[in-house]
Amino acid sequence: MKKFTRSKFNVQARSSRRLYCLLALLVLAPCPRVCADAASSQIAALRELETRIKTVVAACKPAFVFIKGDQGGGYSSGSGFCISPDGYVLTNDHVIAGARSVQAYMAGGRFFKTTVVGRDPGGDVALLKLQGGKFFPFLELGDSQALRPGQRVLALGDPFLTGSESIFDPGAPANFEPAVSMGIVSAVHRYSETYNDAIQVDLAVNRGNSGGPLITLDGKAVGINGKIETRFALGINTGVGYAVPSNQIARFMKYLKSAEGGVVLHGKIEGLIVGERADEKSGLPVTGVRQGSPAAASGFKVGDLLGSLGGLPVRTRSRYMGILGTYPAGESIGAEVLRAGGKLELEAVLVAGGKAHLGIKPRVVSGDIEGVGVGTVERSTSAQRAGIKEGDVITMFDGEAVASSTDLKRLMNRRRPGDTVVLRISRSDKVLELEVTLGGK
Amino acid sequence: MAGGAGLPGHSKQRLLFPFALSLVFLQPHGSLVASEAGSVSALAASLEDWVVAIKVNRSKDIQIPRSQLPFNGRGSAESQSYYKRPEGYVTGFLVDRHGHVLTSNYNLLGTIKSVTVRLPSGKERAATVVARDPLDDLALLRLSGGGEVATKAQWREPPWAEASSAAAGSLVFALGRGPSPERMNLSEGIISAVGRNSSRAVQIDAKLNYGNVGGPLVDLDGKVVGICGFVGHVYHQWGLNSGIGFATTSETIRRILPRLLEGKDVKPPPRPFLGIQSEPAGGGNDGAPVIEVVPGSSAASAGVKSKDVIIRFNGEEVPNFTRLRFLIFSRKVGDEVEFVVRRGEKEITLKGVLGKFPERR
Numbered sequence: 001m002k003k004f005t006r007s008k009f010n011v012q013a014r015s016s017r018r019l020y021c022l023l024a025l026l027v028l029a030p031c032p033r034v035c036a037d038a039a040s041s042q043i044a045a046l047r048e049l050e051t052r053i054k055t056v057v058a059a060c061k062p063a064f065v066f067i068k069g070d071q072g073g074g075y076s077s078g079s080g081f082c083i084s085p086d087g088y089v090l091t092n093d094h095v096i097a098g099a100r101s102v103q104a105y106m107a108g109g110r111f112f113k114t115t116v117v118g119r120d121p122g123g124d125v126a127l128l129k130l131q132g133g134k135f136f137p138f139l140e141l142g143d144s145q146a147l148r149p150g151q152r153v154l155a156l157g158d159p160f161l162t163g164s165e166s167i168f169d170p171g172a173p174a175n176f177e178p179a180v181s182m183g184i185v186s187a188v189h190r191y192s193e194t195y196n197d198a199i200q201v202d203l204a205v206n207r208g209n210s211g212g213p214l215i216t217l218d219g220k221a222v223g224i225n226g227k228i229e230t231r232f233a234l235g236i237n238t239g240v241g242y243a244v245p246s247n248q249i250a251r252f253m254k255y256l257k258s259a260e261g262g263v264v265l266h267g268k269i270e271g272l273i274v275g276e277r278a279d280e281k282s283g284l285p286v287t288g289v290r291q292g293s294p295a296a297a298s299g300f301k302v303g304d305l306l307g308s309l310g311g312l313p314v315r316t317r318s319r320y321m322g323i324l325g326t327y328p329a330g331e332s333i334g335a336e337v338l339r340a341g342g343k344l345e346l347e348a349v350l351v352a353g354g355k356a357h358l359g360i361k362p363r364v365v366s367g368d369i370e371g372v373g374v375g376t377v378e379r380s381t382s383a384q385r386a387g388i389k390e391g392d393v394i395t396m397f398d399g400e401a402v403a404s405s406t407d408l409k410r411l412m413n414r415r416r417p418g419d420t421v422v423l424r425i426s427r428s429d430k431v432l433e434l435e436v437t438l439g440g441k
Numbered sequence: 442m443a444g445g446a447g448l449p450g451h452s453k454q455r456l457l458f459p460f461a462l463s464l465v466f467l468q469p470h471g472s473l474v475a476s477e478a479g480s481v482s483a484l485a486a487s488l489e490d491w492v493v494a495i496k497v498n499r500s501k502d503i504q505i506p507r508s509q510l511p512f513n514g515r516g517s518a519e520s521q522s523y524y525k526r527p528e529g530y531v532t533g534f535l536v537d538r539h540g541h542v543l544t545s546n547y548n549l550l551g552t553i554k555s556v557t558v559r560l561p562s563g564k565e566r567a568a569t570v571v572a573r574d575p576l577d578d579l580a581l582l583r584l585s586g587g588g589e590v591a592t593k594a595q596w597r598e599p600p601w602a603e604a605s606s607a608a609a610g611s612l613v614f615a616l617g618r619g620p621s622p623e624r625m626n627l628s629e630g631i632i633s634a635v636g637r638n639s640s641r642a643v644q645i646d647a648k649l650n651y652g653n654v655g656g657p658l659v660d661l662d663g664k665v666v667g668i669c670g671f672v673g674h675v676y677h678q679w680g681l682n683s684g685i686g687f688a689t690t691s692e693t694i695r696r697i698l699p700r701l702l703e704g705k706d707v708k709p710p711p712r713p714f715l716g717i718q719s720e721p722a723g724g725g726n727d728g729a730p731v732i733e734v735v736p737g738s739s740a741a742s743a744g745v746k747s748k749d750v751i752i753r754f755n756g757e758e759v760p761n762f763t764r765l766r767f768l769i770f771s772r773k774v775g776d777e778v779e780f781v782v783r784r785g786e787k788e789i790t791l792k793g794v795l796g797k798f799p800e801r802r
Contacts, residue, residue: 042480046612047661053631054610061609109764111722132724159685168576168638168671172712173766179633180609181646181684204646204684234519236683 049152056154056219057180062137064107064156064178065089066164067128067211069099077164079157079178079212080104080128081221082138087130088257089114090249091211092226093121096128098379104130105164106137109176118259119380120252122266122354122440123325124194124226125244126211127256139213142220144188144245147199151185152217155201155225155241157209178212181205190242191318192227196325198242199223205241214243222246248326255328262385265417265440267329267350271295274306278315283307283338298335298348305338324350329418352417356438359383362405369426371395372408386436389427396424412438484663485616485627491599492656493542494530494559494622495568495582501552502526523680524673526551532617532656533558533582534668538596540566540584541702543694544655545670546573549580558584559622574697574707577641577689578670581701599657602664604692607632607643612661615645615669615686617653626652630684632666640771641693643667649686658688667691712798713774715765716740717751722761728752728783729762743793745782752788753781769795 063083069076078095082088089104096102102114112130119126130136147153156178158164163179166172183203190198199214205225214223223243230238255264271293275285283305289295306314309323310333327333329352337344359381365373371393377384388394394402397411398421415421417440425432477483505524507514514521526548533544542558549556549570556568567585574580584590607613611632616625630647637644643666645658654672657665667688672681679685697707716738719729728750734741745751751759754768755778772778776795781788 043484043661044479046481050610050612050631050661053612054608057610058608105722105763108760109722109767110726110760111724111763112726113724133726159683160679162637162644162685163634166639168642169709172639172770173763175634175636175640175767175771176764177609177634177636179644179646179685180631181633182631206679206683206685231519234516234679236679237685 052217053154053180053182056215056217057156059219060139060154060156060213060215060221061107061178061180063139064212065091065130066105066107066158066176066178067091067095068103068105068164069096070101070103071098072100077158077161077208078210079208079225081156081211081213082106082130082136083141083221084138085135087112087133087136088117088138089128089130090213090221090224091126091128092224092244093119093124093126094226095211096126097121100379102128104128105176107176107178116261116380118256118262118264120256120264120266122194123196123244123248123252125224125249125252125256127253127259139215139219139221141246141250142216142218142222144199144222144247147185147188147216147222147245149185149187153183153185153201153203153222154215154217155181155183155203155205155209155212156215157181157205157212157225159204159206159208161208186240188245189319189322191322192242194325195227195242195244196322197245197248198227199245201225201241201243202239203241204237206237207235209241220246224249245326251326251331252328255330260385261380262382262437263380263439265329265352265354266325267327267331267333268324268353269295269298269300269333269348270351272300272348274317274320276317278305281305283336284314284317284320286337294349294351299344299346300335300337300348301339303339304344307336307338307343309333309335329353352440354417354440356412356415356417356419357381357440358408358412358436358438360388362408365393369393369395370401370403371426372402372405382436382439386423386434388423388425388434388436391427393426394423395426395431396422398422481614481627481629484659484661485614485625487663488600488616488657488659488665489561489625490597491535492616492618492625493533493535493561494618495533495542495544495548495655496530496557496559497526497549497551498554498556499526499551500554503550526673527619527651529651530559530619530622531651532619532653534599534655534657534665535560535590536581536599536698538589538591538593540568540588540590541571542568542582542584543668543698543701544580544582545668545672546575546578546580547670547673548655549573549582550673556582558582559618560590563623572701572704572706574701576707576709577638577693577697578687579668579689579694579697579701579707581698600664601691601695602660602662602666604690604695605635606664607635607660607666607690609634611666613645613647613666614659615647615649615653615656615688616659617650617656619652628653630686633685636771637687638689642671642687642689645669645686645688646684647686648682648684650681654681665691668694711774713769713772713776713795714738714798715769715778715793715795717745719751719762719765722763726760729759729765731782739778739793739796743780743791745791746784749782749784749789751780752783755779 065080080091114128117127181204187200213221227242229240271290272295273288286304359378361375363373363375374392531548533542568582571581633644671687716735718733
């Protein structure tokens with residue numbers, strides 16, 4: 001289901017003013033003939049648009065996937081779309097997070113079980129694979145960097161589950177027809193919490209649209225619709241929707257494909273501190289470089305002005321965070337730096353940001369054993385993948401004794417997402433050693 | 442899309458409704474810049490004669506049980522009021538010259554003291570509710586006093602769209618008269634999906650609001666695709682302006698209007714029944730396996746046997762039972778159906794007549 005955020009009002013005064021100027025020019029054009037022609041061609045132009053939309057919808061609909069995540073006693077529902085003939089499916093991570101299993105109905109009602117291939121909770125993306133079929137209809141990913149505000153786009157989705165459940169007559173079967181909505185790109189490169197580089201759209205995006213494709217009029221998927229601004233906790237479209245851009249997804253694809261059901265991590269330039277805004281300066285000021293950090297090793301110095309990152313101009317800290325948010329840990333990124341009147345090209349290797357995450361809820365153990373008891377094991381976490389079970393007692397962490405959950409926390413704080421640690425575990429009468437590759441959070 | 446259907450210089454010619462109105466559009470008219478032939482405003486204006494405003498004087502609105510409200514009625518006041526009817530004018534659609542007006546049933550819920558219809562000419566007439574169809578969110582009104590709105594010669598039938606001319610992606614406009622009935626308003630969108638409400642309605646992304654619920658949904662040919670509604674339904678807690686709207690199709694209206702005109706409410710039709718037990722979709726997508734055949738059902742008389750697998754139904758592929766149920770529910774009780782079963786190596790075509798579902802909802 002959709003994530004909700006508190007109401008925000010992004011008034012795009014500048015762009016709308018520009019639009020009004022343009023409209024004023026059109027209206028004031030002192031040429032009645034032009035006006036008449038424009039009017040008589042309005043329906044003709046709309047007919048052309050309609051034909052185009054119908055063609056794109058007919059071509060894209062078969063690749064649409066209705067997603068049902070079995071949450072144990074209930075379902076999380078959302079949208080998704082197939083991106084390869086062998087059945088890879090993209091959706092939002094929040095649609096399938098915590099699910100025991102994920103089921104898929106393709107448009108038209110064919111049913112498939114799926115495997116969760118990889119999850120990107122930081123970018124709200126998940127990659128699934130349909131089981132037991134071949135030659136799936138699929139959507140090609142387009143170039144989200146080429147999107148421009150004002151460009152007409154479509155969204156396919158299952159808002160309020162009108163396509164996958166019969167809302168008119170509960171108990172009656174659904175027709176598994178996705179809903180298409182039309183609108184324009186409102187803005188690009190929006191930074192909105194976990195949506196680092198979001199495409200803002202004005203088309204109707206509602207609960208259940210999550211995970212569905214944002215589609216250009218040439219039929220390419222340029223994003224995943226996953227988040228909206230809303231008021232009164234209603235979760236209903238306000239004309240402000242956000243999509244995860246396809247170029248970010250493409251960059252994470254090989255990591256998602258090799259995640260074996262686990263989590264992929266976003267990168268950051270460890271040790272680099274930047275100012276809030278460039279203001280009148282020609283780049284974003286570097287205000288701190290931690291000694292001995294990867295940032296220092298890359299050659300950043302306090303007083304540098306960061307002109308661009310990954311080839312994109314940086315004027316604010318939120319844009320800096322936004323660009324980095326589209327890169328996986330382990331990749332490197334080019335930075336253009338202005339220093340003492342000259343230009344420098346630096347290369348920074350991105351390390352996993354965030355805290356290392358094991359995925360257990362500890363509980364106090366009674367008896368002779370000293371250690372941390374495992375209360376519950378969270379689904380799809382490093383603990384679960386490593387085979388840690390409820391009732392286990394963790395006694396050692398990389399050779400150090402663990403006597404309390406405080407000890408465990410202290411040791412975890414010294415590790416990064418992606419690090420591998422060895423845990424000694426006492427289970428019933430046995431002692432096991434498990435290797436755990438830590439996830440991130 | 443800005444409203445542009447109300448035209449300057451109109452009101453003085455309104456007396457000759459509706460014929461005189463159409464004359465305005467046929468004559469070249471210098472001042473009507475916004476209404477040149479081929480423009481959206483001209484398209485909207487061509488429907489103006491049939492789009493009426495309705496004022497409902499009610500003593501009490503309906504109350505939805507708290508348990509059925511979003512967040513069990515504990516949300517903000519705004520989030521709990523989605524189902525409430527507006528004060529002021531709402532929209533309806535004239536369907537014949539005898540003063541019958543179709544509108545959304547939503548507009549006419551609550552305890553009603555009186556209903557007034559404001560004709561496009563500006564004339565206000567009392568009206569009464571003739572019949573209702575809650576399943577399609579429609580209600581039929583009739584102007585009181587028996588007076589006709591046009592002579593036989595003057596009257597033009599509303600331009601209902603042909604059956605199934607609408608497809609996902611068709612551009613549409615929702616027309617309304619609220620809250621100020623002198624001018625029509627229109628909102629633009631597309632058909633989001635067809636086949637909703639057991640193929641009785643289409644889903645649209647044109648914004649529906651108090652002002653246009655009950656009004657016509659019009660395509661680029663100026664044909665009426667359906668009547669907009671369903672915004673305050675208990676199951677549709679998202680309400681107005683969400684971009685999730687529905688319109689009951691012209692095809693459905695053509696089917697139910699005769700009954701409404703007779704003053705009979707439309708009850709939900711009995712559910713069709715083939716008479717097999719199967720299992721939910723499991724991933725094979727190679728048909729609906731028959732576990733058991735209900736004795737005396739249409740499946741039994743058609744010769745279906747347990748362990749058969751139904752692979753086609755009325756020419757459509759059946760990947761699983763879920764799909765088969767939808768295909769059955771899209772037909773009516775009494776419909777003749779043809780389906781293909783796989784029995785061992787053989788594929789056998791069988792015919793039957795759909796029966797009634799044993800339990801009523």
